[in-house]
Amino acid sequence: MKFQQVSIYMQWTLLASAAGNVPYQQYILAPTTRLLRPVSIYQTGGDVQNTAALITPSRATEQGNASTIFSGNGSYVTLDFGKNIAGGVSFYVDAVSSLKNSIGFTFSESSMYVSAQYCDAVQDGAFDLPQWFNNTTPGHYEAGHDFQRGAFRYLTVVHNSTESISISNVTVYWAASPEMKNPAAYTGYFHSDNEKLNRVWYAGAYTNQICSVDPTTGVSLGAPFAGWYYNYTISNGSSVLLDGGKRDRVVWPGDIVISGPSIFVSTNSLEPIRNAIDSLFLYQEVDGRLPTAGYPLAQLFAWSFTYHCHTLNNVYDYFMFSGDIEYLTSLWEQYKLGMNYPLQFIDSSGLANVSTLTALSDWGRGGMSGHNIEANSILFYTLNNALKLAAIMNDTSESNKWALNAAGIPTAADNLLWDDSISLYRDNDTIAKGSSATSYPQDGNSWAVIAGIANSTRAVAISGALKARWIRPYGAPAVEANDGDTISPFATGFELQAHFIAGNPDYALDLMEFMWADYMLDDPRMTNSTFIEGFGRDGTPLYPVYNNDPRVSHAHGWSTAPTSMLTFYAGGLTMTSAAGKTWKVSPALGGLKMVKASYATPLGSFVVSWTNDTRGFSGTFEVPSSTKGEVNIPLAIGSKKMILEGPNGAQELQLDDLSIASVQGLDGGKYKVTIV
Template identity: 90%
Template structure:
């Protein structure tokens, strides 16, 4: 849409980026400095502005993605299922995040010129940092990492960019505990976001779960506690936080007893209590427990609207008002965090599905009067469908939104995921004033990569590095699923087949670990045979909805469920 001899797309608001000129008059080999790279581009246009002819040979580009990886193709995780669409989606998510992992000295500067543009700001320490996008902003955003971090873990397991990104945010923490909404150079201006503050804390939790690095957690622990306590001051007599910070991911405002912010706060407090137990530091646990205790009841009392089976954005909105008053992000987070009980979770899942706009996706009605589809917010919706036991909804949404549109539409790249687009499928992000700014390689759009592994494959860590685990597949209509990832304890892998005879499969976990299985059952399932490294168990199912076995050790297991 924007490639021409006069200009290309844009990193900033206000204008197009202009050509990068080589003022050369003699034959030879020429190279642009690495600060003049254009991250995550798909097309390179070469022009000349004279009337003479010119010949070029050996035009190459500098590979700048995942500089921390000696071999960028050396994925430690894998995914494969009988839907080739979802196989492509999983790997496109992994690749997108590699394009968003960059040399920290090539971040974007504030006010970069339109002519002679460059990426030359140092945004973190280390050899690689996880940015929001390969083109722009090329800044650390904690909300993005909540999605891109887990997707990196299950694919490349290259965690250095995540750690460096987290460090760059804590570097700018205020003495009262506030964490910046974004990394440097935006952190120097210090905007504060209630939700992104919580996302930073959850990124610490995720990183510890992926790595098991207790020393790293200890190095941040005092700052983490300070950060966890800061938003608690906004909890009032209602039991909910009264949000005064407007900054968020791009939604249309944030205020009052907001369902998204309070759900994320509740989720963050639960993670904080787990980390406190790991650290053996319960000095703040009573405060955190009391703060968390009132949130679910208050949210359900003040914000649930039974007439539409959704939560209102906040309690200043009249029940039964416009659709935009019932946000995608807040309702998804209410399910993820456990604000919604199982009955309401199912109702929310059904109501969100009813709003889908085929063939494009699920609308983020809270952004720009409902004219936006956000893969970021929809990533949380996917998780909510899985949590609500509507895995078939999640599979369907990933296939038509991520595969059919976000990969295969002619306006897309076929290999990476766009930041956002219009509800009519227009490949322009309505949140921005300058259409050419849209990023076609954005880490916050890669949720299916981790969701397919954790939920469809059912491969979940319940403590750091998978020391304890839970295997609970949710195939959602898929016939076969294979998935694997690695932690410092070793490899975790599952392989499932679902047919008219029932579910069967294998899973293998490191010998030093323990865990449990929770296998969903189809109607008519009669018995399950579980063959393990030490013995074979036979369970009579008797109409149960799931087969649950605890106290399993490491090793390889075979599961077979019989319907006759």
């Protein structure tokens, strides 16, 4: 596709400035302009002259010696953008020696698949082939709408003629997060004395921006290897939240359970979440079943017990973030229908019996049979969220049924599935106690803590047992997937939350450091900017769930749990009702000496700043004046007194023999906390 040279300046909107007064802008990976240029040359091959011109902004028509000249078949240059990006390629042809010249482009997220012959892959079976611009003549060229590659760091420019061609000004229009006028204008931030954690927080935020896309560029599955494209319309609106940038480019509700909260605390760009939820409810069956994934996979309707519940929890989360009662009202009848559907699987044991016929799909794990701990923990969590929403809607027509079904789940799970000898829950009751490690799942045990199935004593035991299985320097294994060969950032995201809830913030922070920072960011095979979907327990960046290694996504929203975990738990900044009308401040710094965090809701900004050193614990927090809440500070041994200064004056709390300093009934405003 060829356009007149002037058209590029009419179509591309260059964003004028950086992200205003957003703190810690130096960590933000999102661009302030959507027109991106490579930052370095990764490698070259064949006869290529003046490669440096490809990383400068000039054109041959504007100043001399600005063209890069390719001569001979197979000559190439690999450009490195320094981070994972997304979008369509544009370039100028300045001169050709004949009319038979063609220029092609290959794309790769990882350096493992840099090639002049092929791209990495969007599906199983083969590599994707180059994007070709054939029989080029002088002028401006840009990729069409369907050929905006969803994620890549490395762009290889290859020539396939025996003749020569001169090109310049190879750029990419950054197409991610189209709903954001300035992609770098974050509303939230996180900062600590640990640089690894700071980078992880912002890489998670950026990953979710890569996964927020124009809804008319969805779905990589089923595209031909030659001439791959993204051209399905998968939702309404200007942007939708997908699983991954490169692939599948489909709405998956399980992914949003992780990516949604991380978007809220960073960009607070909620439109992609809402459009994703709407696309799922559009395909709800009359009996209440919700699809495992969005269009077009929704049409196949492979139902999943867990992903059905995840969709309902996405509604709860969206309401908590936005306080949008009108939106909740618009979905309420469908939500109730959806909440009632899985209750039919609860039998006389008090647990849902999740046979392989009723839960064909989950996140990639096995063993979804019998009375499964993951499925039942998620169901319990979902029912409790449903009860909260029913109270908000002033509709208790289903509340007694929901409460009754929820009440029996913890005791039944303890009786049927807890194994004292392992300090973990078995995956399901078809497995004998004392079985192999793969019978005691990471996801189910983490969810048992998150949902409150496990009491505080067992939560601590689970946290310790999960930590004992870590594989340094790579991560925490999801033993329930592929016979224990998989490390899943998705499942490990729930483990992070379980460690925080169990009162072991140091475990969570340690795991973030060596798994997310040292491996998932800094391993040379990674993008150094976005998070991989999954990998092997031996540290091979190949997801064992797939048959085709280059298919693995290096920008996957379900891998971004640390972004929200650091804000909600390390910073201790949580909402207890929609939009933070009520709140709880409860920092868990672990070994961190300093944490600052903030996010925004329609009610205003919520901000915390903490210091924990040899002089004691101190800090400030500020919440909107129209809100109310409480503060709960975990205490170090020997703490004597807490001084809390706020809008209504100062108060002192004697701390003798207390493990937590707690003050409730606080009005909104700015507070100072000092513990000595």
